[in-house]
């Protein structure tokens with residue numbers, strides 16, 4: 001190995017792909033050789049928003065990338081270390097000219113880490129280039145012209161990965177380097193209930209969606225069971241960057257020209273834009289991680305009940321659809337949009353718990369945890385933006401409508417499996433005699449409802465509607481609309 005060769009580094013974060021990766025393409029423009037690095041950062045390994053399912057997904061993504069990189073005789077240096085010690089260690093082997101990564105719209109921990117890293121680079125005379133990712137713009141004060149900016153970004157053909165010969169640091173050199181680092185074992189369990197990470201699997205989901213599954217997209221999007229096959233299921237691949245939103249958009253756009261189900265594709269494409277729209281919102285208002293974006297709602301004082309919280313997290317609330325959703329999420333890492341909204345509504349409205357108490361459990365469980373969507377959606381579903389319609393979902397109405405045969409409920413709440421369908425939706429309606437007939441005891445085999453649905457819905461609705469008349473809430477609503485509303489609005493602000 002050349003001692004102290006001058007190289008460039010690509011620091012991979014939530015952009016685990018070679019294709020259509022602005023940071024990599026910009027790094028490749030220089031003559032220097034490039035080392036691709038991923039840090040399993042203790043600051044994130046120990047952060048309560050993340051869990052093992054995320055780390056396994058990332059490991060699988062890296063293994064998949066390494067397969068692609070093998071044809072260039074390269075691989076990723078995957079270390080367990082924060083970024084500054086990693087670069088310090090690399091500086092003992094190389095001189096480093098530039099570091100390339102994507103602009104991360106992350107949580108407060110990564111925001112602080114990036115500020116420190118910027119200082120570190122400056123002190124060490126290293127240029128750190130942060131590159132645009134998925135069309136989200138940094139430093140905007142409002143959304144004037146945003147649609148055009150995103151259109152322009154989406155219109156560009158996805159960027160190709162085409163390094164020059166010998167431009168990537170070789171496998172042999174990286175294996176030599178690995179001796180100086182805490183290297184991460186990239187093996188993951190052989191059996192899993194989660195979607196596996198990696199671009200090649202992400203592409204397979206996309207292919208089967210476009211070739212077979214998408215025609216029923218809109219019919220099934222709200223149904224807890226059928227949405228699992230009729231929706232694309234690409235969210236974890238977008239969240240961890242195995243796929244770029246632009247490349248997916250391009251494929252959908254081309255397919256639309258000849259497709260028979262154009263409306264389904266249009267609906268899908270508009271959701272891809274919501275992805276960028278929500279992340280943009282969070283980029284411009286990152287305090288949303290901890291506090292309500294509408295400052296007026298910070299007056300809302302809700303007391304925390306550990307009993308309610310545990311019952312909700314473990315799927316023991318006595319409301320079958322809520323319980324099925326929470327258990328299914330814990331086991332598989334996925335819920336469709338409506339069910340995510342419903343479980344948040346139940347927690348924040350019926351159980352009257354602060355949305356902040358739901359954030360870490362949900363982020364740990366959602367395999368596709370994307371801070372830029374997660375926090376704004378939580379606040380929106382909790383009814384604390386002041387600008388969105390207040391939606392209090394009725395879990396019984398939703399289960400009758402979207403799971404009429406109670407098949408999703410029975411799959412995830414097996415205690416209710418032998419009940420007739422109407423009772424599986426509402427076991428608490430069974431009389432003593434009916435319970436005896438089914439050999440089922442409410443309160444023993446399955447919990448009694450934890451709250452009264454109607455009373456809790458009315459109390460929450462009254463409190464939130466009253467607060468919407470508050471002066472600060474009204475002023476803040478105007479500010480939010482000025483800052484975040486698009487001239488040519490999507491349906492989902």
Ligand SMILES: Cc1cc2nc3c(=O)[nH]c(=O)nc-3n(C[C@H](O)[C@H](O)[C@H](O)COP(=O)(O)OP(=O)(O)OC[C@H]3O[C@@H](n4cnc5c(N)ncnc54)[C@H](O)[C@@H]3O)c2cc1C
Nearest residue numbers: 231232233234235271272275337340341368369370374377
């Ligand atoms: C409380 C709550 C938390 C959420 N947290 C996340 C999260 O952490 N990560 C995440 O990717 N999505 C999140 N969503 C949005 C949405 O539920 C998921 O994107 C969607 O269910 C993923 O399934 P899919 O890939 O099959 O989606 P599809 O319907 O096939 O849509 C394709 C893509 O469009 C984007 N998208 C779809 N719906 C939305 C939406 N409502 N808002 C923003 N983007 C959307 C996603 O990137 C998705 O992968 C959340 C929704 C709620 C209500």
